[in-house]
Amino acid sequence: MAENQTNDGTVAMTSWQLNGQEVENPTGMTIMEAAKEHGIEIPCFCYHPGLSIAGNCRICMVESNRSRKPVISCSEKIADGLEIETESELAVSSRNSVMEFQLINHPLDCPVCDKAGECTLQDHSYEHGPDRSRFVEDKNIRHTKELGPNISIWGNRCIVCTRCIRFCDEISGTSELCIVERGDRSVVDVFPEIPIDNQLAGNTVDICPVGALISHDFKYEARVWNMDRKDSVCGGCSRGCNVEVETLDGFVKRLMPRENLEVNDWWMCDEGRYGWRHLYADDRLSQATRDGTALADDSATAALEQLLSESGPVAFLIDPFLTCEEMHLVQGLAASRPGSSVGGWLPEDGIAANFPSGFKISAAKYPNRAGAEHIFGDQVFGNDATELQKALVSSDFNTVVAFCGGHLSSGPGESWAKALSSTPTSIIFSVKSGPWLEGASLVLPATAPIEKDGTWINEDGRLQRTRSCWNPGTEPFSVELVRLQTLQNALGIRGRSLSAAGIFRELAANNDSFAGHNHSDLGSPGLLLSERPAGIAMDGGSE
Amino acid sequence: MANTISFCSETMKQYEWLLTRYPTRRAALLPTLRLAESDFGELGVPEMRYVADLMEIPPAFVFGVVTFYTHYRRAGTGKFHIQVCSTLSCALRGSEDVVSRITERLGIKPGETTPCGHFTLSKVECLGSCDTAPMLQCNDDYHEDLSLEDVDQLIEQLRAEAEGGQNG
Ligand code: SF4
Ligand code: SF4
Ligand code: FES
Ligand code: FES
DSSP states (O other): OGGGBOTTSOBOEEEEEETTEEEEEETTOBHHHHHHHTTOOOOOSSOOTTSOOOOOSOTTEEEETTOSSOEETTTOBOOTTOEEESSSHHHHHHHHHHHHHHHSSOOSOGGGOTTTTSOHHHHHHHHHSOSSOOOOSOOOOOOEEEOSSSEEEEGGGOOOOOHHHHIIIIISOOOOEEEESOGGGOEEEEOTTOOOOOTTTTHHHHHOSSSSEEETTTTTTOOGGGOEEEEEEOOSSTTOOEEEEEEETTEEEEEEEOOBTTTTBTOOOHHHHHGGGGGGOTTBOOSEEETTEEEOHHHHHHHHHHHHHTOSSEEEEEOTTSOHHHHHHHHHHHHHSTTOEEEEOOOOOOOOEEOTTSOEEOSSOSSOHHHHHHHHOTTTTTHHHHHHHHHHHTTOOSEEEEEEOOTTSOOSOHHHHHHHHTSSEEEEEESBOOGGGTTOSEEEEOOOGGGOOEEEEOTTOEEEEEOOSSOTTSTTTTHHHHHHHHHHHHTTSOSSOOOHHHHHHHHHHHOGGGTTOOHHHHTTTOEETTSOOTTOOOOSSOO | OOOSOOOOHHHHHHHHHHHTTSSSTGGGHHHHHHHHHHHHSSBOHHHHHHHHHHHTOOHHHHHHHHHHOSSSOBTTOOSEEEEEEOSHHHHHTTHHHHHHHHHHHHOOOTTOBOTTSSEEEEEESOOSOGGGOSOEEETTEEEOSOOHHHHHHHHHHHHHHHHHHHHO
16 A cells, blocks of 8 residues: 655645545555545445455446546445445445346345345345346356365355455465456366365355355254354464454354454454364363262352352462453452462464465464463463472361363363362363363353453564454353352452453553553453553553 | 376477476466376366376366366367357358258257267357357367258268277
């Protein structure tokens, strides 16, 4: 975008006319982008802000004073003196004709098509398309087949926009997809025996404007308009891709990336996307137990209160899946029990990946190491952890409270399991069963990352708001957040329970790293911990 | 998977010369596919894979290009590939009748190959010989100003050639 930088560093502007109005936009913008800034949304199929311009679908045609024929607004740039009409007779009839053309071979599949309800073709057809077909010939048939382990193509629905192909060329850099044949027989395919199987493949389904690419994970699972959506953050690695978690009748059905140009652009990786299945894995814990016997929820809370009120100094073993808010509550508990100490365990590193587009997958397979280090100190997973383990093994503590979260992780290793079982009273919050629960005094089912409500800090130091996929007040909505506060209330170190935002306010008031931040200012891209929300004066020194 | 096929040294020389004629390697794909076709006889999966690896182009891209054009010999094409032009001039001058006549004589529809593997029939777009419509291309030869009798004659001749080739 250096194109519009002038010598004195300001942005050069172009004056043009949009539907008869004089308007200005930064030089170098396309008509489509510029019109959007003035509230005019020009329809598109092949255009995607994250991909190169292909200009093949023609739905975005508008009338221009510089051309006898309509021009495509996704690639044509604004220019001084340019006059564009988006609603003139020519523009409207061009759009209508393109719609009619797109629908010539399109099947009437909407009632059984997974894309229905969020389909660009359906939307544009409703707005710009004819309400009946003049096409009396036979519609052609194109292949329906698996393109890879997670994706199939319904060729009849493909409008050959090439978004999926450009994605594999430009974003994942894997180039598995191509268009085969030509004309009305064109359809997306893979080279024989080279399936689409890259770490970002699932994104092609999201960006397919129609229901041609279908994810096996979501096929026939739900009608999109019936689902509840929550703006969450993926806890699969320290990137913290912004996601939307969609649920139906209390079941997670799908994860989709949410645009965040600071973190994940429009994408997410398949491991995170399909990871939600682990929520329903056989080893998921749903039942509290006391010395191996099942406990009702109330009795579990009572047991927790009893064990902690009788305890002396407590050892706290935290994990990097806890939100900053949960960690703040743990810290409050530790502070109220003199002689307590805190250490953390980290899951083993996975493999990092960097893609040509700049998209990254982190080797650190957890969301909030940075948060823990800001709250408990930078040695919480280092020296403090080593010391804590030693102390536990030599039974220096009578009581340990451990957090074993992360539905995708393999849990704390053998040495931590040993340390926990050497402590007489062990209270363990765990997402799933595993060897670390051996001999536990009290086991409490815990939440997986997308069930938590609060904030995490990613590997760039970006503070991001994640929302639980469940509604507040319904289990397992952020169980630890609720349970730790109930406990604090019972122990007399808290007056009343707050929402995650309230707890965050306490944290920000007590911890310089977080000072000046609050939930409502985080917005959707989040904020670097070092960039305070505008309008909040900091009393210097802390950064 | 290692490729078991490769260009003969003569073809390789021609390929290297081709590369000097184009600004990028990708731009030399069409003529390179021609070389592959004449060296290997057809463009099937191993042949496309070989060209992709040789030119360092994604195999899917090569696949897309090969299937876009009608003039490459894909795997499974009969000994004689009869491509009947069906674009405007030829259509007006009776290309549909030419196609039906061939179908009648050979028992195959466009897109099909005879069980004996001798003939493949295709309908293709303009072959640039509109002044002599209707016309067809059989392998590398044009047959123009066709009457239905010409079609019959051509088929007899090709059949004899195919069968003769088999015996000899
Ligand atoms: S792709 Fe869109 S328009 Fe086509 S069948 Fe599916 S929902 Fe309907
Ligand atoms: S499969 Fe979807 S994204 Fe790919 S070309 Fe077809 S319509 Fe476009
Ligand atoms: S959006 Fe402009 S041509 Fe497709
Ligand atoms: S229309 Fe048949 S050769 Fe041109």
